[in-house]
Amino acid sequence: MITRIVWMQFRPEAVNAFLALFHERAPRIRSFPGCHHLALWRDRAQPHVMCTYSLWESEAALEAYRHAELFRDTWAQTKPLFAARPRAWSFDTVWPTEASLDYPIYFGQAAPQLEQLLGQHAPSSVAVLVDTHTALYCYPHIRSVLPADHLLIRIPAGETHKQLDTCQYIWSQMLQAQLDRQALLINLGGGVIGDMGGFCAHCWKRGIRFVQVPTTLLAQVDASTGGKLGVDFMDVKNIIGAFGDPLAVVIDTTFLRTLPPAQLRSGFAEVVKHALIADAEHWQQLIQLPTLDAADWTQIVPHSLAIKRQIVAADPYERGLRKALNFGHTIGHAIESAALHTTESLLHGEAIAIGMICESWLSAKKAGLPDDELQAITHFLLRIFGCYPLNNLPIADLLALMANDKKNEGQGVNFSLLPHIGAVEINHTATPEEIQDSLAYYMETCRQQDTAKPH
Amino acid sequence: MITRIVWMQFRPEAVNAFLALFHERAPRIRSFPGCHHLALWRDRAQPHVMCTYSLWESEAALEAYRHAELFRDTWAQTKPLFAARPRAWSFDTVWPTEASLDYPIYFGQAAPQLEQLLGQHAPSSVAVLVDTHTALYCYPHIRSVLPADHLLIRIPAGETHKQLDTCQYIWSQMLQAQLDRQALLINLGGGVIGDMGGFCAHCWKRGIRFVQVPTTLLAQVDASTGGKLGVDFMDVKNIIGAFGDPLAVVIDTTFLRTLPPAQLRSGFAEVVKHALIADAEHWQQLIQLPTLDAADWTQIVPHSLAIKRQIVAADPYERGLRKALNFGHTIGHAIESAALHTTESLLHGEAIAIGMICESWLSAKKAGLPDDELQAITHFLLRIFGCYPLNNLPIADLLALMANDKKNEGQGVNFSLLPHIGAVEINHTATPEEIQDSLAYYMETCRQQDTAKPH
Numbered sequence: 001m002i003t004r005i006v007w008m009q010f011r012p013e014a015v016n017a018f019l020a021l022f023h024e025r026a027p028r029i030r031s032f033p034g035c036h037h038l039a040l041w042r043d044r045a046q047p048h049v050m051c052t053y054s055l056w057e058s059e060a061a062l063e064a065y066r067h068a069e070l071f072r073d074t075w076a077q078t079k080p081l082f083a084a085r086p087r088a089w090s091f092d093t094v095w096p097t098e099a100s101l102d103y104p105i106y107f108g109q110a111a112p113q114l115e116q117l118l119g120q121h122a123p124s125s126v127a128v129l130v131d132t133h134t135a136l137y138c139y140p141h142i143r144s145v146l147p148a149d150h151l152l153i154r155i156p157a158g159e160t161h162k163q164l165d166t167c168q169y170i171w172s173q174m175l176q177a178q179l180d181r182q183a184l185l186i187n188l189g190g191g192v193i194g195d196m197g198g199f200c201a202h203c204w205k206r207g208i209r210f211v212q213v214p215t216t217l218l219a220q221v222d223a224s225t226g227g228k229l230g231v232d233f234m235d236v237k238n239i240i241g242a243f244g245d246p247l248a249v250v251i252d253t254t255f256l257r258t259l260p261p262a263q264l265r266s267g268f269a270e271v272v273k274h275a276l277i278a279d280a281e282h283w284q285q286l287i288q289l290p291t292l293d294a295a296d297w298t299q300i301v302p303h304s305l306a307i308k309r310q311i312v313a314a315d316p317y318e319r320g321l322r323k324a325l326n327f328g329h330t331i332g333h334a335i336e337s338a339a340l341h342t343t344e345s346l347l348h349g350e351a352i353a354i355g356m357i358c359e360s361w362l363s364a365k366k367a368g369l370p371d372d373e374l375q376a377i378t379h380f381l382l383r384i385f386g387c388y389p390l391n392n393l394p395i396a397d398l399l400a401l402m403a404n405d406k407k408n409e410g411q412g413v414n415f416s417l418l419p420h421i422g423a424v425e426i427n428h429t430a431t432p433e434e435i436q437d438s439l440a441y442y443m444e445t446c447r448q449q450d451t452a453k454p455h
Numbered sequence: 456m457i458t459r460i461v462w463m464q465f466r467p468e469a470v471n472a473f474l475a476l477f478h479e480r481a482p483r484i485r486s487f488p489g490c491h492h493l494a495l496w497r498d499r500a501q502p503h504v505m506c507t508y509s510l511w512e513s514e515a516a517l518e519a520y521r522h523a524e525l526f527r528d529t530w531a532q533t534k535p536l537f538a539a540r541p542r543a544w545s546f547d548t549v550w551p552t553e554a555s556l557d558y559p560i561y562f563g564q565a566a567p568q569l570e571q572l573l574g575q576h577a578p579s580s581v582a583v584l585v586d587t588h589t590a591l592y593c594y595p596h597i598r599s600v601l602p603a604d605h606l607l608i609r610i611p612a613g614e615t616h617k618q619l620d621t622c623q624y625i626w627s628q629m630l631q632a633q634l635d636r637q638a639l640l641i642n643l644g645g646g647v648i649g650d651m652g653g654f655c656a657h658c659w660k661r662g663i664r665f666v667q668v669p670t671t672l673l674a675q676v677d678a679s680t681g682g683k684l685g686v687d688f689m690d691v692k693n694i695i696g697a698f699g700d701p702l703a704v705v706i707d708t709t710f711l712r713t714l715p716p717a718q719l720r721s722g723f724a725e726v727v728k729h730a731l732i733a734d735a736e737h738w739q740q741l742i743q744l745p746t747l748d749a750a751d752w753t754q755i756v757p758h759s760l761a762i763k764r765q766i767v768a769a770d771p772y773e774r775g776l777r778k779a780l781n782f783g784h785t786i787g788h789a790i791e792s793a794a795l796h797t798t799e800s801l802l803h804g805e806a807i808a809i810g811m812i813c814e815s816w817l818s819a820k821k822a823g824l825p826d827d828e829l830q831a832i833t834h835f836l837l838r839i840f841g842c843y844p845l846n847n848l849p850i851a852d853l854l855a856l857m858a859n860d861k862k863n864e865g866q867g868v869n870f871s872l873l874p875h876i877g878a879v880e881i882n883h884t885a886t887p888e889e890i891q892d893s894l895a896y897y898m899e900t901c902r903q904q905d906t907a908k909p910h
Binding site for chain 1: 457458460474477478481482483485486488493494495496497498499500504505506508544545546547548549550551558559560575576619623626627630657658659660661662683684685688689691694695696697698703
């Protein structure tokens with residue numbers, strides 16, 4: 001997106017003529033192909049100085065407009081009205097990118113951070129959304145800084161409740177408490193609470209402010225990519241939703257102590273992924289961990305989040321590079337979906353861990369990942385995540401799920417693979433046979449591993 | 456809102472130092488009280504030229520920031536990096552105001568307008584939302600310009616269907632048709648279709664484009680205030696919703712011929728209101744109409760819409776003046792709500808017509824409306840709308856409904872009243888007795904009127 005600013009100084013007696021012309025032309029300029037915004041600003045100190053501010057999809061779109069009759073004629077009528085030579089600039093936006101988001105992320109103890117936020121923004125009332133888990137283990141830690149008459153909304157834990165029925169329950173509670181547009185919602189929980197609570201806030205009386213307080217490792221290392229709110233609908237994840245920024249994100253890693261070990265491990269898969277695709281040094285630190293109990297989350301979480309934000313910053317408009325984040329997810333997502341129909345439960349991160357082993361094998365085969373690095377990745381992930389009985393899953397269905405993935409373009413299944421640890425290459429493709437071989441590698445390694453833990 | 460632009464030219468070797476400083480400080484500046492946006496732009500032609508772009512709630516907020524240690528320190532560190540004197544401007548936004556909205560409104564035949572829009576914006580697929588009425592009477596007029604494989608979504612007509620259940624039906628149709636994010640939804644119908652369809656588009660895969668094609672008089676003269684999307688929830692109107700702009704609004708007054716007479720008349724109440732509060736000349740034209748059949752809507756609709764946009768333009772942030780639009784609505788809304796619980800059906804505009812008569816009586820009593828103007832208003836509205844048996848409604852409930860209106864501030868019921876036809880004064884208050892007297896005036900006049908039509 002290009003930001004175009006044109007600074008114009010008019011002869012005082014010509015100002016009204018320009019305003020009349022602009023008001024007549026603006027709707028047509030605004031609807032010119034590739035124009036995403038148009039505004040006219042007037043200098044508060046010198047009312048005969050004005051700027052147009054417009055957003056253009058590309059240099060080509062801006063050029064097309066500059067050569068259009070609409071511009072030529074408008075400019076020809078504007079020129080005689082100037083008191084001085086106009087100035088024009090084309091800008092790229094350096095900040096905020098989606099990565100350095102347009103809202104603050106605070107690390108540290110949640111209670112004092114929330115106390116400060118509430119003091120600063122003075123909402124008319126405060127609601128807190130929790131699930132049965134965070135109601136018990138997290139809510140007591142922030143309760144004392146909330147206004148005495150805050151509204152507590154409690155929903156059952158789990159992705160199955162991330163749906164419109166639950167939203168309706170949340171809204172009915174807000175209605176009963178007569179929350180007005182100056183109210184504020186605190187979403188205290190994992191991804192389900194954050195996505196769904198954010199969506200409920202976004203749609204309550206056309207939008208109230210909300211603060212995200214992620215309490216799971218997955219939500220904490222993912223939170224800064226934010227803005228994506230929503231719920232599942234008819235078994236499709238996040239298909240009903242909106243873009244909307246929180247007032248702030250508060251990340252308190254002490255909440256991670258309240259997680260069941262499997263949940264913590266699940267989120268750790270994303271931490272490993274961030275290291276594998278972008279930070280070999282961080283990977284070296286991670287593999288030193290004897291167990292996850294030994295992890296210093298106050299160091300790991302901000303670091304892992306920073307890696308992700310860097311990647312997103314390099315590709316704010318999701319044009320390609322950001323596909324790097326798909327590493328492990330192409331096969332991982334398919335396994336996660338397929339496992340839904342079995343009796344063996346599988347958390348998101350557990351599926352991604354399997355996906356990362358398979359896709360590391362593909363990396364060795366197709367992107368040059370050295371064999372010792374493949375071994376190191378496989379060994380570490382199996383040590384942390386154990387083995388999962390993949391042979392219970394229908395492989396044909398798995399392949400079909402991957403083929404239907406929305407990230408594919410044209411033929412073959414699209415993969416982001418590792419040329420070596422700490423780097424990633426996007427837009428590799430693999431055949432169904434190669435994918436099947438990578439799954440066989442996982443199963444075979446598991447058979448050989450003495451260290452494989454029962455799942 | 457104040458737009459602040461600071462233009463800065465750096466010594467080339469100092470650019471990185473500034474970028475590092477900015478990235479560190481930006482989140483804190485962005486969260487400074489009263490700062491609504493912050494961005495850093497970089498000149499595409501001269502990379503050592505940058506601009507900060509920020510939005511501030513008020514001059515006071517900007518001043519507070521300029522005196523804060525955060526600014527002083529940031530500025531002190533930035534100053535030595537400059538290659539030239541920086542320049543700064545504070546701007547007001549002239550366009551778009553909420554009234555000259557950030558999207559085009561087209562008048563004329565819907566089919567060619569839509570054809571042009573679809574050609575220009577090339578959606579991946581097109582869906583059309585209709586109700587049982589517009590499916591029959593409006594859809595055939597645009598069908599020929601739609602792609603052959605467009606999706607038609609048909610819902611029952613009426614406000615009772617403006618709810619989340621209907622949204623779920625609409626989304627299930629979109630899901631079945633596999634609408635992607637490049638799809639476009641055309642909302643063909645009255646306010647229910649526009650508000651609900653816009654909301655469904657806003658929340659489908661985090662937002663697809665939509666075009667409003669209002670087919671009722673009420674929706675057409677109200678459409679330009681747009682951006683307000685939503686549905687009713689637990690008997691509260693529009694409480695679940697969002698702000699979102701359509702790609703365009705297409706107003707085709709030939710659709711008005713398809714309306715049942717009562718619907719047309721209902722929308723006409725808003726046309727009358729716009730004239731009464733802001734345009735005496737338009738009022739003089741309206742009262743010449745022998746019947747609504749004689750109306751030239753191609754003239755009346757754009758004119759009425761323009762009046763409304765002017766009022767909104769004068770008060771884009773709803774700070775006061777826009778309350779002018781409440782004329783007739785304080786009593787009208789209460790009557791509309793109370794009538795829901797009776798067997799006598801009452802359309803929105805019919806209730807507003809009664810409200811305008813009562814509030815004109817209050818205007819004569821409290822704002823100096825000349826008696827002959829009160830008579831003219833009463834006579835014209837009764838001629839068009841007939842009489843409604845108000846004595847069937849519980850007056851005590853009516854008064855309670857008005858007392859609870861969200862527009863009240865402090866004591867007494869707030870009214871916008873007419874000092875004379877074509878002008879309005881906001882922030883009058885009236886006592887329950889005065890309101891009761893105004894209702895008595897309506898009922899008494901009806902009793903005396905020979906011309907009163909059976910409702």
